[in-house]
Amino acid sequence: MVKIAQLHCKRLNDSINCTEFDCGVEPLNRFLAVRALTEMSQRLSVTTATSNGEGAVAGFYSISPTQIGKEFLSKNIGRGVPYETVPGMRIGRLAVHKDHQGNGTGAMLLRHALQKCLKMSEEFGGRVVVVDAKNDTAAAFYSRYGFKPIKDDPLVLVLKVSTLAKIETHSNS
Numbered sequence: 001m002v003k004i005a006q007l008h009c010k011r012l013n014d015s016i017n018c019t020e021f022d023c024g025v026e027p028l029n030r031f032l033a034v035r036a037l038t039e040m041s042q043r044l045s046v047t048t049a050t051s052n053g054e055g056a057v058a059g060f061y062s063i064s065p066t067q068i069g070k071e072f073l074s075k076n077i078g079r080g081v082p083y084e085t086v087p088g089m090r091i092g093r094l095a096v097h098k099d100h101q102g103n104g105t106g107a108m109l110l111r112h113a114l115q116k117c118l119k120m121s122e123e124f125g126g127r128v129v130v131v132d133a134k135n136d137t138a139a140a141f142y143s144r145y146g147f148k149p150i151k152d153d154p155l156v157l158v159l160k161v162s163t164l165a166k167i168e169t170h171s172n173s
């Protein structure tokens with residue numbers, strides 16, 4: 001395991017070596033190597049990566065705008081929303097290279113992603129952060145940070161942005 005002292009995150013670009021990234025989950029490796037830049041050019045999602053100091057990717061996440069049907073959300077999240085769907089931001093993928101797992105990199109990447117979601121929400125609106133967990137262990141990871149599964153799908157979890165804003169205000173004061 002190699003510890004990353006501080007995260008230097010940057011928008012993915014074609015000078016970053018993505019081909020050797022291995023988080024242990026093949027669809028996530030493939031997304032980074034094959035799809036991530038294309039999705040950016042198609043304006044479907046934007047990927048942010050952190051490097052291991054030698055130019056290779058140590059971890060990444062991707063974010064896109066999203067909306068989610070009120071029927072999948074708790075009453076608390078849907079209350080007062082006069083639409084059928086609730087707008088938000090989706091962290092569709094987040095992964096850490098095997099060499100760096102278990103050292104806090106995932107937690108730092110998630111915090112970086114959530115700060116970005118908070119800024120997006122302040123600029124453009126967005127009431128929830130939605131995450132797609134690839135499996136139960138990934139869902140357990142997100143649960144540690146207050147994410148709750150939506151109705152009918154334990155692998156899609158949400159966090160209300162107002163809760164996030166309170167956590168950020170608290171941790172900065």
Ligand SMILES: CC(C)(COP(=O)(O)OP(=O)(O)OC[C@H]1O[C@@H](n2cnc3c(N)ncnc32)[C@H](O)[C@@H]1OP(=O)(O)O)[C@@H](O)C(=O)NCCC(=O)NCCS
Nearest residue numbers: 023094095096101102103104105106107134137138140141
């Ligand atoms: C899930 C993943 C992103 C976690 O990253 P990481 O760098 O290993 O996690 P961290 O070291 O930052 O751990 C942060 C906290 O989450 C906990 N945690 C880590 N992985 C966990 C898991 N799978 N289930 C439950 N808790 C987990 C850690 O114990 C730690 O808790 P602590 O702060 O109390 O010590 C990483 O293991 C990974 O990339 N896995 C493969 C891809 C994947 O499943 N991605 C998930 C989204 S699709």
